Structures are given as structure tokens and as C-alpha cells.
Amino acid sequence: MGGFYLPGLLLWASQFSATLVALAAMLCLTGSYTVMIVLRRAKAMRAGRRMSWFLALCLCFGANVWATHFIAMLAFDPGIPIYYDTTRTALSILVAVLGAMPAFALLLWCPAMRLAWAVAGVVLGAAIGAMHFIGMSAMMLCGSFGYNPVSVVVSLACGMAAAALSMRVMQRTAGRGAFRAGLLLAAAICGLHFIAMGGLVITPHSHWLFSPFITGKGKADLAAAVAAVSMLLLITLLISATTDAKLVERQIEAKRLWHLARHDDLTGLLNRRGLRERLSEMTGEPLVLISIGLVRLKPVDDLFGREVVDKLFCQAAARLAAQLQLADILAMPAGEEFVVLRAIAGAAGEPLAFAQRLIDCLSEPFKIDGVTVQIGACAGLVCSEGSGEGAESLLSAADIALREAKAAGAGQARHFTMAMSARLLRRHQLEQEFEAALRNREFLLFFQPLFDCRSLTLRGFEALARWQHPERGMIGPDEFIPVAEAGGMITALGEYVLEEACRAASTWPEELRVAVNLSPVQLKSPVLPEKIWAALARNGLAPQRLELELTEGAMLEQTAEVQLSLAALKDSGVSFAIDDFGAGYSSLSYLHRFSFERLKIDKSFTREITASPDARIVTGAIIGLGAALGMAVLAEGVETEAQLNILRKAGCGQVQGFLLGKPMPEQDVQTLLTQVAKAGGRAVPVLS
Numbered sequence: 001m002g003g004f005y006l007p008g009l010l011l012w013a014s015q016f017s018a019t020l021v022a023l024a025a026m027l028c029l030t031g032s033y034t035v036m037i038v039l040r041r042a043k044a045m046r047a048g049r050r051m052s053w054f055l056a057l058c059l060c061f062g063a064n065v066w067a068t069h070f071i072a073m074l075a076f077d078p079g080i081p082i083y084y085d086t087t088r089t090a091l092s093i094l095v096a097v098l099g100a101m102p103a104f105a106l107l108l109w110c111p112a113m114r115l116a117w118a119v120a121g122v123v124l125g126a127a128i129g130a131m132h133f134i135g136m137s138a139m140m141l142c143g144s145f146g147y148n149p150v151s152v153v154v155s156l157a158c159g160m161a162a163a164a165l166s167m168r169v170m171q172r173t174a175g176r177g178a179f180r181a182g183l184l185l186a187a188a189i190c191g192l193h194f195i196a197m198g199g200l201v202i203t204p205h206s207h208w209l210f211s212p213f214i215t216g217k218g219k220a221d222l223a224a225a226v227a228a229v230s231m232l233l234l235i236t237l238l239i240s241a242t243t244d245a246k247l248v249e250r251q252i253e254a255k256r257l258w259h260l261a262r263h264d265d266l267t268g269l270l271n272r273r274g275l276r277e278r279l280s281e282m283t284g285e286p287l288v289l290i291s292i293g294l295v296r297l298k299p300v301d302d303l304f305g306r307e308v309v310d311k312l313f314c315q316a317a318a319r320l321a322a323q324l325q326l327a328d329i330l331a332m333p334a335g336e337e338f339v340v341l342r343a344i345a346g347a348a349g350e351p352l353a354f355a356q357r358l359i360d361c362l363s364e365p366f367k368i369d370g371v372t373v374q375i376g377a378c379a380g381l382v383c384s385e386g387s388g389e390g391a392e393s394l395l396s397a398a399d400i401a402l403r404e405a406k407a408a409g410a411g412q413a414r415h416f417t418m419a420m421s422a423r424l425l426r427r428h429q430l431e432q433e434f435e436a437a438l439r440n441r442e443f444l445l446f447f448q449p450l451f452d453c454r455s456l457t458l459r460g461f462e463a464l465a466r467w468q469h470p471e472r473g474m475i476g477p478d479e480f481i482p483v484a485e486a487g488g489m490i491t492a493l494g495e496y497v498l499e500e501a502c503r504a505a506s507t508w509p510e511e512l513r514v515a516v517n518l519s520p521v522q523l524k525s526p527v528l529p530e531k532i533w534a535a536l537a538r539n540g541l542a543p544q545r546l547e548l549e550l551t552e553g554a555m556l557e558q559t560a561e562v563q564l565s566l567a568a569l570k571d572s573g574v575s576f577a578i579d580d581f582g583a584g585y586s587s588l589s590y591l592h593r594f595s596f597e598r599l600k601i602d603k604s605f606t607r608e609i610t611a612s613p614d615a616r617i618v619t620g621a622i623i624g625l626g627a628a629l630g631m632a633v634l635a636e637g638v639e640t641e642a643q644l645n646i647l648r649k650a651g652c653g654q655v656q657g658f659l660l661g662k663p664m665p666e667q668d669v670q671t672l673l674t675q676v677a678k679a680g681g682r683a684v685p686v687l688s
């Protein structure tokens with residue numbers, strides 16, 4: 001019965017029912033594949049949530065091995081009746097389940113251990129073997145049986161080797177080779193069973209016991225029942241492992257999307273949405289919200305590119321994080337802007353000092369890819385007593401304060417006040433009303449006379465825009481020019497001012513010039529020269545009578561096109577003045593690139609000139625600089641005779657100020673001109 005040469009093999013094989021063997025093999029394949037899927041699922045779980053899948057895995061393995069063995073035994077018909085001891089049969093299942101436990105525990109909890117797959121394979125092979133031989137010992141027949149020791153050893157070795165290989169496939173492919181691994185495990189189970197069966201030696205007794213339980217149709221029905229129950233168990237497990245995996249995948253994806261929607265992808269900090277949600281959770285608690293804006297980023301972007309700017313953001317985030325306490329929240333609600341949230345504790349002045357520290361840490365130079373980059377920062381703060389302000393209103397209050405801080409210059413921090421929001425509201429309203437105001441000709445020009453410093457001869461007028469608002473009254477340019485610049489209406493306003501200035505000047509005596517202020521935004525228009533020439537031509541004004549005033553800021557941002565425009569205008573006879581000299585950046589480099597006819601000393605120097613020797617020295621130096629560079633010098637804001645006298649002594653060319661004439665409407669200019677004419681050409685300044 002135990003021979004393995006061909007006729008012997010055929011004789012041996014004839015003792016098995018082919019249908020039931022096929023059923024056992026099919027069940028074994030399904031079961032082994034299920035084992036792999038459940039193993040993969042258990043592996044994917046976090047260690048804490050793995051236990052239930054581990055138990056299901058061991059149960060699945062045990063049930064699979066047992067059911068395969070049992071059906072294969074039912075397929076076996078040595079010619080004498082066999083029946084099985086229930087206790088031992090049950091024990092054999094238990095052994096298979098328990099035997100699998102150390103193997104799978106090792107794979108799941110110590111996957112990094114060297115040769116874990118081999119150890120697990122040997123243990124699983126042993127479990128299959130133990131199940132098989134205990135299951136065999138449950139066999140009760142009319143005779144005795146024993147084993148060929150060689151086939152026992154070979155069957156165990158094959159079972160262990162194939163099981164180890166299947167575990168190796170699972171480990172190496174990170175679970176993707178579940179089908180191959182399942183095939184190998186099925187080979188381990190079936191191989192062990194049939195090789196061991198090959199070594200089974202049955203010696204029948206001469207007198208048989210008859211049992212209806214184990215013969216004929218009853219046998220096939222039992223096999224079908226075992227197979228059906230096992231299959232049901234295995235398929236249930238297979239479906240739950242697969243759907244659970246999909247569910248977890250979906251949960252992970254949902255979590256990822258949730259995180260993505262609430263975090264900045266560059267710095268990983270909370271974005272505006274995430275911050276808003278956190279803030280909403282915190283309403284009711286007293287807190288301080290600090291909005292930090294980075295300034296001077298544009299030159300970094302222009303010089304070094306976006307990549308460096310991105311790295312700068314990451315470094316800035318790290319620096320800010322280093323300043324925070326554990327409970328503080330750092331967010332990046334917009335590019336170039338960070339927000340820090342802190343539950344308020346301590347004195348009222350503390351948030352401002354904290355904001356200043358944040359600004360300071362960002363004002364230190366950054367080293368990025370071998371280049372050193374220096375930027376600045378400003379901060380807007382808003383404190384909440386927890387009286388239920390909405391997240392959005394806190395954020396916008398901090399933004400308003402930040403805007404004011406930025407207007408005050410780099411390094412500034414401002415607490416939000418209601419006056420700020422009133423200013424902003426007014427600004428928005430002006431922006432809304434601007435275009436209609438232009439159409440309704442609510443803008444008018446005032447003219448301020450410019451005099452020769454020594455002789456006080458009238459030299460011309462500076463055109464200064466005013467907004468005669470029907471409800472709000474007269475609005476000054478310091479308020480509406482920034483609105484027009486930000487809203488893009490400055491070009492239209494500038495054209496209107498030019499037209500009106502040229503028209504008014506064309507009615508004045510020929511020797512008087514008109515000075516018109518140009519915004520840096522207007523300079524960027526490529527058609528600026530054409531527009532100016534057209535205005536001059538329409539009003540019959542000689543280009544020599546027009547002077548354009550530019551600020552230092554406008555000169556710093558110059559492009560090649562702007563320089564070409566300025567040069568073309570200059571060639572046509574239009575002259576240029578540098579306005580508010582000394583009040584801005586005072587980078588003198590632009591004076592080489594473009595030669596101005598006039599330099600206008602800012603009124604802040606004139607104001608100080610009588611009281612401060614330093615202001616006198618600076619004013620004197622500016623006049624000297626003008627003379628050396630061949631530029632005429634005009635001092636703005638002359639309000640007293642003392643100032644006028646000092647300027648005269650310092651050799652200043654021209655003056656402008658309330659002492660000699662305030663900005664006046666066009667009809668008053670005509671009165672002044674009549675007085676000048678009556679004085680025989682000599683200027684008659686209105687000394688107040």
C-alpha cells in the first residue's frame with residue numbers, strides 16, 4: 001500500500017474518490033487564498049486593532065486545514081469501513097488553530113525579524129502535520145494502521161518548506177502575491193496530507209464492523225456538508241477582509257483629503273479654512289490672534305525665483321514655530337502671511353511684545369541654497385475676550401491691523417482698533433464711488449504757486465488734485481490717490497489731471513510752468529508719452545512749460561521701458577522734478593540714470609530747518625548736491641519767514657508753501673495773476 005512505483009501508485013490512487021479529492025483541493029485553494037487575504041488585512045491594521053483579524057486568521061487557517069483533511073479522508077476508501085472519534089477530530093481542529101498562532105503572531109508583530117517567514121513556515125507546517133496526525137488518530141476502523149517513517153518525515157518537510165515559501169512570497173511582495181502564496185500554502189496542506197497518506201499502512205482485521213455512517217452516499221453528503229460550511233466560513237472571511245480593506249482605504253483617503261483641504265501643502269501649516277475651523281472651536285475663549293505679513297518679498301522672487309521664496313516660507317514657518325508655546329497655533333492662511341493664535345495670559349502689553357519678537361525673528365537674514373536673503377515683517381493683532389466674535393471677523397480685524405502696520409513700514413505691529421475698520425470702510429466706499437466721481441467731474445485741480453526764493457518772482461504752479469465729494473465734502477489726495485492706485489483708477493485720474501492742468505496753464509502767461517504729479521503706476525503705462533503729448537497739443541501748451549514730478553519710489557522700480565518713455569518725454573522738452581526728496585529711500589543711484597531738472601526738498605526738512613541744526617545741514621547738503629548735479633532746487637512747505645530766510649541764505653532756488661500761497665482753485669489763480677501783472681511783472685506773494 002505504501003509503494004511509490006507506478007503500478008503501486010495507481011493502485012494507491014484508486015483508493016481515493018476523484019470527486020471528493022477535487023472538492024478537497026478546491027476548498028484548500030480557496031481557503032489558502034483566504035488565509036493570505038486575511039493575513040494581508042491583519043498586517044495593514046495598526047498593531048492595536050490587529051487582534052480580531054489575527055484570531056480570524058488562525059481560525060481560517062485551522063478550518064481550512066481541517067476541512068481539506070477531513071474531505072480528503074472521506075475521499076479515502078481502503079476497502080474497509082472507517083469512522084471517526086469526535087473528540088479527537090475536534091482536538092485536531094483546535095491544534096491547527098492554536099498551532100498557527102505563534103507563526104502568524106511572529107509575522108504580524110515581528111515582521112522585521114530575520115527569517116521570520118522561515119520560522120513561521122516551519123511552525124505552520126508543524127501545525128498542519130499535528131492536525132493531520134491527530135486527525136488520523138481519530139480514525140476508527142476494523143483493523144490497525146501505522147506509517148512509513150520516511151513518508152512521515154518527507155510529508156512534514158514538504159509541508160514546512162511549502163508553507164515557508166508561501167510566507168516568504170507574502171513578505172517579499174508586501175501582500176501583493178496573495179494568490180501565489182495561497183497556491184504554495186495549498187501545496188503545503190495537500191502535499192503533507194497525500195504524502196503522509198502514501199505512507200499509511202492499514203492492516204484489516206478478519207471480521208469487519210459495519211457502520212452506515214461512512215459509506216456510499218452518506219460519505220459524499222458529509223463531504224459536501226463539510227465543504228459547504230467551510231466554504232461559507234472562508235468566503236465570509238474573504239469578503240469581510242476585502243471590504244474592510246476597501247473601507248479602511250476609503251477612510252484613509254477621506255482623512256488625506258480632509259487634511260489636504262485644511263493645510264498648506266508647502267509648509268504643512270493650517271490654511272485659512274483649517275484656521276477658521278480651529279478659531280470657531282475656540283470662540284468663547286479669550287485669545288490673541290496675530291497676523292504676520294512678510295514684506296520685501298518681491299525683490300527676492302525677482303532675483304532668485306519662486307523656489308527660493310518657497311524655501312523661505314518654510315524657514316520662516318520654522319522660525320515662528322520656534323517662538324511658540326506648546327498650545328499656540330501657527331497657520332498660513334495666505335501666501336506671504338502667517339497667523340499665530342494664543343490663549344491670552346498675562347499683561348495687556350504682552351501680545352504686542354510677543355508680536356514684536358515674531359517680527360524680529362523674521363527680520364534676521366535667511367540662508368537659502370547658498371544665498372543670503374533679507375526680508376521684513378509686520379504684524380496686526382486682535383484680542384478677543386471670548387465674547388463670541390466670529391472666526392471670520394477676528395481674521396479680518398487682524399488683517400485690517402496688519403494693513404495699517406504695513407502702511408507704517410516694515411517691522412511695525414499694530415493692535416486692531418475700531419477707527420481702523422472705519423478707515424477701511426471709508427476707503428472701500430471711496431473705491432466704489434471713484435469711477436462715478438470721475439464721470440461726474442467731482443475731481444478738480446487746485447494750483448499752488450511756486451516762487452523764486454530770492455526775488456519771490458512767480459515761476460509757475462503745481463497742480464494738486466482734490467475730490468469735491470457731494471456728501472463728504474473736500475477729500476485730499478493723500479486719501480484718494482492710494483485708493484486710485486490700488487484700484488487701478490489712477491491712470492484715468494492722471495489723464496484727467498494732465499488735461500485740466502494743461503488747459504489751465506494754457507491761459508497763463510507764457511513764462512509760467514505747470515507742475516503735475518505722476519504716480520509710479522502711471523509711469524508703467526507704455527502709452528504715457530503719447531498721452532502727454534496729445535494733452536499738450538490739444539491745449540496748445542509748449543512741452544517746456546510742463547514739469548512732471550516723480551517720487552523717489554517711482555525711480556526705484558524703473559524698468560527699461562519706463563526709462564525709454566522718460567527719455568522720449570525729456571527729448572520733447574518736458575522737464576522732470578524729483579518730489580519729496582529725502583523723505584523716501586534716498587538711494588541716490590537713480591540720479592545717475594536719469595537727469596532731473598529740479599529737486600524738491602521734502603517739507604519735513606523745511607519744517608525742522610529753524611529748530612534743528614541737523615535739518616539745516618541736510619538741507620544745505622541737498623542744495624549743494626543739486627548744484628553739483630546741475631539741478632535747480634525747490635524747498636516745499638515754507639510756512640514762516642524764518643524758514644524762507646534760512647533757505648535764501650543756503651542758496652535755495654525756489655520755494656513753495658503756505659507762507660507764499662496755498663493751493664487755490666483756478667479762479668483764484670487768475671486773481672493772483674492779475675495782481676502780479678499790476679505789480680509790473682514782479683511777483684506779489686500773499687504773505688499771511
Ligand code: C2E
Nearest residue numbers: 464465476477478497517518519637638639656657658663
Ligand atoms: P506733493 O506733490 O508733495 O504736494 C505738496 C503737498 O504739500 C500738497 O498737499 C500741498 O497742499 C502741501 N503743502 C504745500 N505747502 C505746504 C505748507 O506750507 N505746509 C504744509 N504742511 N503742506 C504744504 P496735497 O495737495 O494734500 O497733496 C499731497 C500729495 O498728493 C502731493 O504731494 C502729491 O504727492 C499727491 N498728489 C496731489 N495731486 C496729485 C495728482 O494729481 N496726481 C498724483 N499722482 N499725486 C497727486
Ligand code: MG
Nearest residue numbers: 462517549579
Ligand atoms: Mg508734488
Ligand code: MG
Nearest residue numbers: 579580600636
Ligand atoms: Mg512734495
